[in-house]
Amino acid sequence: MSTQKDRAPAAAGSGLNDDIGEQKRLDLYRSQVRLREAEQRAFDLFLQNLVKGTSHLSLGQEAIASGFAEAMVKGDLSFCTYRGHAHTLARGVPVEKVLGELMQRDNGLMRGKGGSMHLTSEEHGVMGSYAIIGAHLPIACGAAWRAQYKGDKDVSVCFFGDGTTNIGAFHEALNFAVVWKLPVVFVCENNLYMEYTPIGDVTAVEHPAADRASAYGLERIIIDGNDADVVYRTAQKAFAKARAGEGPSLIEAMTYRHSGHSRADPAKYRPEGELEKWKERDPIKIYRERLKQFGVSDETIDAIHADVMKEVDDATEACKAAPNPPLDILTTDVYADGGWAWRN
Amino acid sequence: MAEITYRDAVARGIAQEMARDPDVVFLGEDVAKAGGVFKATVGLYEQFGPLRVRDTPISEQAILGAAMGAAMTGLKPIAEIMFSDFFAVCFDYIANEFPKSRYMSNGQTKCPLVVRTGNGAGSRFGAQHSQSVENWCMMIPGLKVVAPSTPLDVIGLLAAAVRDPDPVIFLEHKSLYAIKGEVPDGEILDTLGTAKIVRPGKDCTIVALALMVSRALAAAETLKNEHGIDAEVIDVRSLVPLDTRTILASVAKTNRLFTVEENPRLCGWGAEIVSIVADEAFYDLDGPPVRITTPHIPLPAADLLEDIVLPTPERIVDTVRRSLGS
Structure with missing residues (x-):
């Protein structure tokens, strides 16, 4: 069994023209900052009672969403979970559309019909956020089957948490994807907790995804999910394999969520000091250091932050001013004819 | 053909x-x-x-x-x-x-x-x-x-x-x-959401689905030949969309409704049809709508037992005949 444990490049500081390059590094940084600020704003709006329903934040996990999204090209498809704000934003969906949906306004991505857990933007390749654990792994297989059948070169990328590895659909999908040699990439974001329970307490193996890989003839891949460069390189490799017709990959990215499972969870079950330890490995902090090692100026970095804050601030104001959804959308789009008629 | x-x-x-x-x-x-x-x-x-x-x-x-x-x-x-x-x-x-x-x-x-x-x-x-x-x-x-x-x-x-x-x-x-x-030879294309009157009649409407259609038709023959009851039989074919027009029009003509359902009784499809008819055609009815269903039990394996629990032509005949008081 081979183990791939990518680390930050040893050549850090050696110049701007390594395999990733300055422009992509700036994009990776901008993306992570954008996810962070948008979700931080979502949390602030929740405290003001302007974000309704539930919400599950990815604060601290941004490098995975940004690293994969930056490695995708137009046409590649993302399948996300209820913790899907970051993955949706990372594919280029405007902050206003996401905040609008969280605030259940008419300017939201689905005009309030889906909510935080079901963000979908097919024009950006975001093929849905799935709130029934495991459901989207087989669905991603189906999208990959279409690509295989039609000779399309897109890759289906399916993100899920560590808890998902213990549900049947995970195992059905992995076997299915390998047997059919599908161009699908499964990404387990291991943030160490299945909702409120340490994943190790409820899982037979140490690495909930990677330690199952050999059961399906897949490589055991565990990466540092807080280093966007590592994530980006891993994604590129898995996508190349998929596009070459060489089948699926299963990647376990180690990370940590800075907040609780959902907005209702203060995360008091975490041992003292754990959060602080992981905040030292905050992906944005790591990446800012990286940029500076590569000689990127503070002015350039600050300008990225200013741009992002403007988008988030403008989005917030637009959402606050947006009307509620009109009642006439209640009965639209139940069926493909646009309506809800079930009888004549 | x-x-x-x-x-x-x-x-x-x-x-x-x-x-x-x-x-x-x-x-x-x-x-x-x-x-x-x-x-x-x-x-x-x-x-x-x-x-x-x-x-x-x-x-x-x-x-x-x-x-x-x-x-x-x-x-x-x-x-x-x-x-x-x-x-x-x-x-x-x-x-x-x-x-x-x-x-x-x-x-x-x-x-x-x-x-x-x-x-x-x-x-x-x-x-x-x-x-x-x-x-x-x-x-x-x-x-x-x-x-x-x-x-x-x-x-x-x-x-x-x-x-x-x-x-x-x-x-x-x-x-x-x-x-x-x-x-027939060649392409065949039907329409979802359309029920079919598979036997016209004037005395009562029997609505059935799938295997129950042939049983309803067999019952209708017996009702006609032995009891002088002329039953109209409708094959629902499509539960969603549901062709309620065909069913309501039939009840308006026959004034009695029976459903023959293979699903267990609780929340069976016939309950929805009875509810619609009760809501929208109550004054067309000359008597209560009657559901003929499999009872609310898991299905047994033995042939004798399974045959008893599914609606049979005999049970349909008996139920309709007694309901119509003939």
Whole structure:
């Protein structure tokens, strides 16, 4: 069994023209900052009672969403979970559309019909956020089957948490994807907790995804999910394999969520000091250091932050001013004819 | 015109649609090389090849999930779930994923697929391989639900289901696979959401589905010949969309309503029809609507026991005759 444990490049500081390059590094940084600020704003709006329903934040996990999204090209498809704000934003969906949906306004991505857990933007390749654990792994297989059948070169990328590895659909999908040699990439974001329970307490193996890989003839891949460069390189490799017709990959990215499972969870079950330890490995902090090692100026970095804050601030104001959804959308789009008629 | 079996009609319907549209693909357990456990898909693998007719593992969630992902992104999959009882192990897709994705995404997500399945009793398979699950499916907004009773309807409704832009549950009755019927040559295409008056009559309306249609027709013959009761029999064919116009018009004419349902009694499809008639045609009725159903029990395996619990022509005759007071 081979183990791939990518680390930050040893050549850090050696110049701007390594395999990733300055422009992509700036994009990776901008993306992570954008996810962070948008979700931080979502949390602030929740405290003001302007974000309704539930919400599950990815604060601290941004490098995975940004690293994969930056490695995708137009046409590649993302399948996300209820913790899907970051993955949706990372594919280029405007902050206003996401905040609008969280605030259940008419300017939201689905005009309030889906909510935080079901963000979908097919024009950006975001093929849905799935709130029934495991459901989207087989669905991603189906999208990959279409690509295989039609000779399309897109890759289906399916993100899920560590808890998902213990549900049947995970195992059905992995076997299915390998047997059919599908161009699908499964990404387990291991943030160490299945909702409120340490994943190790409820899982037979140490690495909930990677330690199952050999059961399906897949490589055991565990990466540092807080280093966007590592994530980006891993994604590129898995996508190349998929596009070459060489089948699926299963990647376990180690990370940590800075907040609780959902907005209702203060995360008091975490041992003292754990959060602080992981905040030292905050992906944005790591990446800012990286940029500076590569000689990127503070002015350039600050300008990225200013741009992002403007988008988030403008989005917030637009959402606050947006009307509620009109009642006439209640009965639209139940069926493909646009309506809800079930009888004549 | 040729006489073919209901099972051959399944293969012919799939073949007709696969030949017409290269986006139609077919997957399920034992459906390709083996031709299906009910031999309803024989010849498709040979005709359309391994890329379009694919055997799967025993992974019902993977089958339906893959069908959905393919449907969302441009194909028109037909998925087979061998026995409808197995819907229970992949019900997330039937209840949560197929029917709600379009609505939740405000119309972005499409899901044009068909789930074919062997439904119903009569094979002495016991409680987990014999159920009639049409009521499980009918209650979910966003699904369409079809259950043909003849070889001709199998082809025409299957074609309509494949071409329909919504997810369609297509319930084939296991006890009908061997029956024969006349079908014309050439393309056959029917319309979802249309009930059919299969026997006109004036004294009462008997509404039935799938295997129960032939039993209702047999009962109607006895009612006419032995009791002078002229029953109109309606094959519902499609539970969603539901052709309530045909049913309401029939009740307006006959003034009495009977439903014959194979599903267990509670929340069976007939309850919805009775409710609609009670709401909208109460003053057309000369007596209470009556439901003839399988009782609210799991299905037994033994032939004697299974035969007793399903509605029979004799039970239909007896119920109608006593209700009409003749």
